[in-house]
Every structure is written in C-alpha cells, then in structure tokens.
Amino acid sequence: MSDEAHAFVPGHITGFFTVDRGDDPIETGSRGGGLALSDGVSVTVSRGAETKVTLNGEPIEVEAVERVLDALRTTATVTAETPLPLGSGFGVSGGLALGTALAANAVFGHGLSYNELVTIAHGAEVQSGSGLGDVVAQARGGVPLRLEPGGPQFNYLDAIPVRSRIEYVTLGELSTADVVGGDTETLTAAGERALSTVVKEPKLSTFMKASRQFSREADLLTPEVKGVIDDVAEAGGDAAMAMLGETVFALGTGLSDAGYDAAICAIYPPGATIEDER
Numbered sequence: 199m200s201d202e203a204h205a206f207v208p209g210h211i212t213g214f215f216t217v218d219r220g221d222d223p224i225e226t227g228s229r230g231g232g233l234a235l236s237d238g239v240s241v242t243v244s245r246g247a248e249t250k251v252t253l254n255g256e257p258i259e260v261e262a263v264e265r266v267l268d269a270l271r272t273t274a275t276v277t278a279e280t281p282l283p284l285g286s287g288f289g290v291s292g293g294l295a296l297g298t299a300l301a302a303n304a305v306f307g308h309g310l311s312y313n314e315l316v317t318i319a320h321g322a323e324v325q326s327g328s329g330l331g332d333v334v335a336q337a338r339g340g341v342p343l344r345l346e347p348g349g350p351q352f353n354y355l356d357a358i359p360v361r362s363r364i365e366y367v368t369l370g371e372l373s374t375a376d377v378v379g380g381d382t383e384t385l386t387a388a389g390e391r392a393l394s395t396v397v398k399e400p401k402l403s404t405f406m407k408a409s410r411q412f413s414r415e416a417d418l419l420t421p422e423v424k425g426v427i428d429d430v431a432e433a434g435g436d437a438a439m440a441m442l443g444e445t446v447f448a449l450g451t452g453l454s455d456a457g458y459d460a461a462i463c464a465i466y467p468p469g470a471t472i473e474d475e476r
Contacts, residue, residue, distance in 0.1 A: 202244035203304035204473045205297040208339060208466040209235035209282045210289035210332045211366070212441040213409030214392035214416075217382035218347035223324040224317055227347035228331035230389055231396055231405055233447070234339045235364060237463040239280040239290060241297025243305050246275035253278045253294070262295035262329075265322035270299070272306050281461070285371035287443030292332030293470075295319040300472045312337070317349040339469030341405065343396060358400045361467065365453040365460035369422050370444035377418070377442050388415035406449065409438035420444055429456040 215230030251263050263276055276298050282288040296319040303310050310318075316337045323329040334353045335342045341358040377385070392408040410427065413419040423439045426446040430437035435452025439445065446453065453460035 200305055202242055203301040205241045205243075205300040205470065206238055207241065207293035207297045207300075207336050207470040208238040208468075209280075209293065209463075210336045211235065211287060211364075211445075211447050212289075212331065212335075213405055213438055214389050214412035215331060215441060216347070216386040216389035216393070217330065218386070220348060223321040224349040225347070225352055226324045226330065227320065227334070227344070227349070227353060228389070229344050229347055229393055230331055231341070231343045231393060231408070232331075232335050233341055233364060234336060234466045234469065235288070235463045236466040237281050237288075237461070238466065239278055239282070239293030239297055241294065241301055242277045243298060243301035244275045244277070245305060246273055249273045249276070251276045251278070251294075253284075254280065260291060260294050261326040262291050262319070262322040263298050265325055266295050266298045266319055267302060269318045269322065270302055270306065270308055272302055274298075274302055274305065283368050283371075285443060286368045287440030287445045289329065289332035289336055291326070291328040292319070292323050292336055295322050296333050296336055296470050300470060304472055313350045317351065320349040337470050340467045341402065341465060343393065343400070345393070345397070356397070356400070358396070358402060358405060360402050361465045362402060362449050363451070364447055364449065364463050364465060365451065366440070366445055366447040366463075367426065367453055367458050367460050368443065368445045369426070385416040385418075388412050391415070402449065403436065406436045406438050413439040413441075418442070426453075426456075426458065429458075432456070
C-alpha cells in the first residue's frame, strides 16, 4: 500500500459496435472493433476522506468513477489529465473508470487481479450509461476486436496486429446514452456485418472501410463528419468516424494532407498499466 498510485489508460476510438444487453451489467456490453491510442488518460489516486475528482485541473462529476470507488468500498481523491475531449468518442469516461480501479487497488491494497479490476470498471461504465465496450478494449490495447459482449470473463478478444500513426479532429459531441438507449436493432445489425467483415480480413484498411460503412448503415454519419472524410479521401487518405462523437480519425497523415489541423498520436499496443511501485 502507498499514499498514491498512478495509472495510464489509452484512449479508445470505436469504429463499429453492437449493443448487447444482458441480465447483469457485467454481461452487458458490445461487440466491435476499435483503436487504442497513445493519447490517453493519466489517473492519480490518493487517500481522501471523501471522493473528489478533477480532470485537467477542474472539478468534475463522473458517475463511473464514483461507482468504481463504491464497489471498492473506498473514498479517494482522483486527479486525472488527458489531451482528449470529453463526449467525442475517445473513451475518456472508460479511461477514468479503469484508471481509478487500477490505482485505487494499489493505494488501498485490495489485492484484486487485473481482470477483476477491469470487470469492476466495465460494470461501472455500463451502469452509468457512458459506455459499453471501451474498458475491455482499453485494457487490451492495440487494435482490439471484441467478439463477445461483456466484461473480460465473457468478452473474447481478438486483434489486428498492426501499428500506425493516427490523426484526429473533433467537430462536436454525441450522447452515448441517447444512441444506445433507444432502438438499436439497425445499429447492431450494421455492427455485426462490420465485425464479420474485419474478422474475415483482419487488416487496418478493412477496419477503416468497415467503420465507414457502419456509420452510414447505423445512420450516425453527420454531414459535417462526412465532409471531412470525403476531403481526406480526395487527398488520397483513409478516414472514418469515431463512435460516439463528431470526430474523424485517419491513418498516417490523412487529415494533415487534406488541410486539417489535426491532433497526432499512434496506436498504443500495451493497454492500461499502472506505474511500478518499486
């Protein structure tokens, strides 16, 4: 045990997904594919008489974080930093939840395994309505393909073994709760087709094409996002929409080549980690 601990959780862009409801939050989740990013969430947990959460220096209420600490029967001060925007398809809420679980386990000596902590964070995300599959993907890293829904004991993960520079631009936010809380039959069917396509041909180019097709078939593609994707294509690049947000991500220098002032990061293979206490 120590007075504080530090965790890093990669950001996560989802290209396509399904909505799969179970009888338990741990069984609920999504199938789909995404990219773990070197731009992520750095989380520090320290002892505190009551729970306080700050993000980039500002107080913030994050239900998933509160649920994680409640599950651990713990109060703590959670201090997080990220270059990623909230509500724009980067898994920031999932990163906060998972980072809190990992760091709190170290500070308070709960002695829980990695999968147990991932399970707690995943359940907290589902119950909060802020995500369905980010946490398990962020724990895996790389380009994870979620073949079954739910926490790590249910969610069988495959992956595309590749690395790449990633660029992104954010135009606005989309509400995860609004999208996944309504009729998701059409969306889920589109996600199943996209996942099947990528599993049959596990290449990054196939992933990007399937992601674009999913955004159209699920009726999530906004005119503004479509315009940026089209600009990248005209410049010879490969781009798609991040779920769920008005965000465009591209491989290599796709957005820069199309004239956009894009943020730059890379696919992050390791997944979520905690700093060595030695």
